[in-house]
Amino acid sequence: MNYLTRAFALHVYFKAHFKCVFFSFWFVVLCLGYCQPVLSQITGYPPVSAKKTGIANPRSPDPLINYTWAKPGANDGLESYQLQPVSWTLSNPASFNMGEFKKNRVIEVNGSGDVRFDFGQTNAGWLEFDSPDLSGKVEMTVSEYNQPPDYFSSYPTKTLAPKKHGNTYRLELNPDLYEGVRFGWIRVRSFAKNWHITGVRLICQIKPTNYKGSFSCSDTMLTRIWYTGAYTVKLNLLKDYLGAILMNRGDRFSWTGDAHPAQAASMVAFGNYDFVKKNIAYTSTQSNGIKSYALYWVLSLIDYYKYTGDTATVKTYIDNACEKLDDAYKIFGTNPNLEFYGWDERLGAGFEHPNIPEPQNAYKMLSIRAWKEFSAAMGVYGRTDLRDKYNHYATEKIAATRKDAGWYGSFGLHAGADAVTTGLLNPAEEKAIYENSFTDRVNRISYSPFNQYFVIQAFALLNKYDDALSSIRDLWGGQVKYGGTTFFEDYRPSWNAAVGKNGQVPANQCGFTSLCHPWGAGVTKWLSEEVLGIKPTSPGFATFDILPHLGRTLPNVAGKTPTLRGDISASFNITTGQCAFSVPAGTVGRIGIPKAEKKIGSIKVNGVLIWDGTYHPVKGFGGASEDSQFVYLNGVQPGTYKMVAEYSGATPRYAESAEYYAAKYFGIDSTTKGDWGGVHGKDGYVLCNYNGNGNDKTSLPAYVSNVEYYKVKGNGRPNSVVWQSNTTDHRAPAPDSANSMSRTAACLYAMDADQIGFTFTSTITIKGTHDYKISLYFLDWDKKGRKIAVEMFDAATSKLIAPVKLVNNSVNGAYLTYAYNKSVKFRINLVRGDNPVLSGIFFDPIIANVKNKKTTNVK
Structure with missing residues (x-):
């Protein structure tokens, strides 16, 4: 019997026999006094050895922001602390008597149902509760957002029956126990008789780390962003390296490219240079097959050298860095297989299309930047031979690039940012790149906060600090407004209106989206270096x-x-x-x-x-x-x-540009069902997989030359299914504009080993330009609780041209309708349910008063 259970037993005994009102106080004291020693015996993580110092910073999400370790070091092991929930929600209030919970953490269970606990911020921990008399069947769940995850079986589940340790019941999802947790559930699946929960807690692991840096400014959002980035990194300081605790895709280790902005933030927030040095060593021989990541490792080494002056470590890795830089020189201009450059659609959507022109151009510019910065570092270090060699690489290749007078004309946001950060552009080139890609408030934001780190670096070199801060408020501030307490792997600001506060965000081409990814923390270093302005010059x-x-x-x-x-x-x-x-x-x-x-x-x-x-x-x-x-x-x-x-005098006001989406969103039609004739498809239609075996039934308008679909590898179509043929169910799309019977309920859906069933795309190619309306028909025929997110891009530029929209319920069918005048690509992403599906595409003429209409702040 553990101490909590003993305390509860004494509480019940004294209350029943002696009406001892004050005993609840001693019950709480016993809980607090004995919980952590018991914990360390079970898990091997000792309780935190830090001391509480001063007042917590209200701008930080870190519950240990005002705790200080005596001498934290890179070789310290993980320590543990516990958190109590800050609020809770009941699926069935009659099943849970919460009257004693605030006072003494006791819940009387009177029936089946769920209790959802909110622990206030994302944590690296595991959920457990105590009960001396549990009966019936119980499961537990943890999540980063306010709904239980419902991932495919290819991802480890976040819902399991707890493991029993005495009278403690713990959710054990992996050998390390900890997982990314903001919300936790106790789920009473079957009920036999009344029983009691005598304590609920989250046990969190942490690497001993002190906040040595700080940041504050008149914009409290920017202050929160700095501390949120720092906390994101702190959670991911694992025992031996800087990893990604919340990514449950088999990569809970340090990725050398991901580590670049994470290590940068770690140095300005914590000054834990010994740990950064350790992570540089850990990642020195890996690039994960990603060419750009090898160069980010070189930039990390340069960052570390600038901040520490550690010549001995630099000496150790000079040959390593030269090998990486020489490889980039060898393949410069050959359009190498890059494998990955970022999750942004303009960068090929991760591993889907990694070798399109934008990432190839970006990689060339990144190579020039790495040569130039390494040359400068070697000059200070004293290796004039390497200074000259890599300066020659940089000047040679930028000169060769300039032989084409319009060399930057096709550069998008990411290639443009990497070009600016070479530091070698002339004012005319900088001006052209800025005007081409950095003035569109929607599309100057990358889908990956990782890639946006290099964009805001470019903003600084362009001396466009107000624009940089605007983009930071949109991207990183938007995550905070969503309810995030750590920064995400991917993010679009229009998610907020679609999913709501702390709602489940769309999955995508990387699988499910991690809401705690340290690669998104580079903004912390940027704020310290560019806004506060502290930067080493030697x-x-x-x-x-x-x-x-x-x-x-x-x-x-x-x-x-x-x-x-x-x-x-x-x-x-x-x-x-x-x-x-x-x-x-x-x-x-x-x-x-x-x-x-x-x-x-x-x-x-x-x-x-x-x-x-x-x-x-x-x-x-x-x-x-x-x-x-x-x-x-x-x-x-x-x-x-x-x-x-x-x-x-006075500082002029900043005129922030408005959000502008090139396409017009008309709304969602949830009443027409499959009777599309007379409502949708006046110009033509595509009935997805209507003829079975992946064959669509089509009647394309003259202005549409092609409709194609794409999954991750190759040019194959998504999977397809015919749910039911020869049906009279009006949810199934009619076979023609007369809304005839009989009908076929069919769809295309994402489900393969690469995408893990989370996304696919459909590209509609238009002949030239032509104003048209387009409607996508979604049908959750088999009632799998599907929620689907839709992204709309210009097919040629891959720029986002409409806010992300969510189809929350399509059991009776739902049409999303847009207007545009050029070729378009839709990405269909899963939010909840088995998989994302698409059952039809319909084309209509556009009325005159919406032609070429600019719509700002579309929600």
């Missing part, structure tokens, strides 16, 4: 800049970055003029006092005038200068400084 911060970029939307920013020489802190307020910063021993800084399009009349340091248009010598400073963005204080020596800048 290895190990021997010299560094603090150049805050507040743009037109941020009046203040503050924070610190940990270095091996000490913390560098800074704060700037362009409203009050109050500024402060620290320079640790052994470093020299350059500090930029931001103008923010105002004028700075004077600057005083610790009460002493240093600038009034000219420099006045002050001890600890080597000089001052200015340009349109900053007054620079140069050669700043170690110390702590307070400043007051006298501002005049």
Whole structure:
């Protein structure tokens, strides 16, 4: 009998025999005092050795944000802590008496049904409860969102009968026990007699890690984004490497490319350089067959060198890095098999179409960037031979590329971003790439937060900080508004309106979407380096800049970055003029006092005038200068400084662009059923698999040249099924526009080993341009509870042209209707149920008043 059960037994005894009101207090004390020691005996994870220090930061989702370990290190094992639910929901209120739960964590079970517990944030943990008298059949479930997952059998289930350990019942989903958990369920499947739950908890694992960096600004959303990125990485600091705890696809280990932005965020948030070094070693010999990932590893090594100045480690990996860089040179221009560049449709949708022009162009630019940055690092390191070699690679290939005057004309968002981050473009090239791909508020966002890290790096190099912050608020801020407490593997802002707060998000070409993926945390480093402005200019911060970029939307920013020489802190307020910063021993800084399009009349340091248009010598400073963005204080020596800048004028307002979708969405028709004649298909139709064996019945309009489908490997069609032929059920599509009988209920559906049944595409090719309406018919004929998400893209550019829409119920059939004037591709994604299906495509003329109509903020 465990301590919780003993405590409950004593509670019941004393309450029944002595009417002892105060005993519930001692029951809680027993629970809290004895739970963790028992836990460590069972799991091998000792309780956290950290001490609580100060007040929790309300902008952080981390429940241990204000806990500090004495000397955390890379070789520390995992530790554990427990969380209580912050709220709960009952499927059948009569089955659960929750009256005692808030006070003493006791639930009386009176019948069957589910209790859903919300633990407030995503955690790496496992769910368990105690009961001294359980009867009947019970199952348990965990999820990242507010519904139980219903994945295919090819993924490990998230619902199982619990394992019994004394009177503790634990959901054990894998040998490590922990899983990604925000919500947990106790599901009473059968009921025999009343019984009691005497405690519910989530046991969480964590790697000892302290927050040494910080960030805050006038936009609390950006502050939350910084801490959410840090927490995402912290959850994924596994015992020996930086992995992905919530990805249950057999890849719970460190991917070298994924690790690049994760390690970057880890350094600015935690300063855990020893662990980053360990992960660089772990990933040094792997690229997972992905060419770009090998180059991201080189960029990670350069990042680590810049932040630490660790020449010994760099020396160890020089040959390794050269081998990767030389391979990129060898295959430059050959259109190599890239395998993967990102999940974004424009990058080939992951492994579906990996070698289309956009990722090939992006890879070329990434190669040039890697050569150039490695050349610079080797120059500082002292290997002038390698400096010259890789500088030659970079300049040779960019010169060869420029032989085509319009070389960047076909570049999309990702190739354009990788081109800008080479640092080798001239102003005309930068301007053209910006105008081509970076001004569309919808399509300047990548489907993968991983790839967006490189896009916001490009924004910074283009000096478009307001646009960068707008895209950050849309992409990462949108995840927070959804209810996310960690960052996702994939995300589209229009999901929020479709799925609701903490709702189940669409699956896609990568399978189910992880809501805790550290590859999405690069924004944390970007905010520290570009908005707070702290960035090394020589290895190990021997010299560094603090150049805050507040743009037109941020009046203040503050924070610190940990270095091996000490913390560098800074704060700037362009409203009050109050500024402060620290320079640790052994470093020299350059500090930029931001103008923010105002004028700075004077600057005083610790009460002493240093600038009034000219420099006045002050001890600890080597000089001052200015340009349109900053007054620079140069050669700043170690110390702590307070400043007051006298501002005049006003910062202009930022005019944020509106969301614009090129296609028009008309809505969902859930009443027509299969009687489409007279309502849909006036120009033509496709009845999917109507003739069986994957053969459609078609009557295409003259302006449509082809309708095709695609699954992951090859150009084969999705699977198909005829549910029922010769039926009079009006849900089945009619065979013609007269709505004749008899009918066939049929569909195409996604289900193969590559996609794991989660997605397929349909591309409709239009001859030239022609205004038309198109309706997709979905039918959940066999009532499998299907929920389907639909994405609509321009077929030529793969740009998203309509918000993601959800078909929540198609038992009686449902039509989604859009208008467009060019070729289009639809991606049909599973949200819930067995698989996504498609039963028909219908074409109609478009009325004159919607031709070429621009629709903004389409919901």
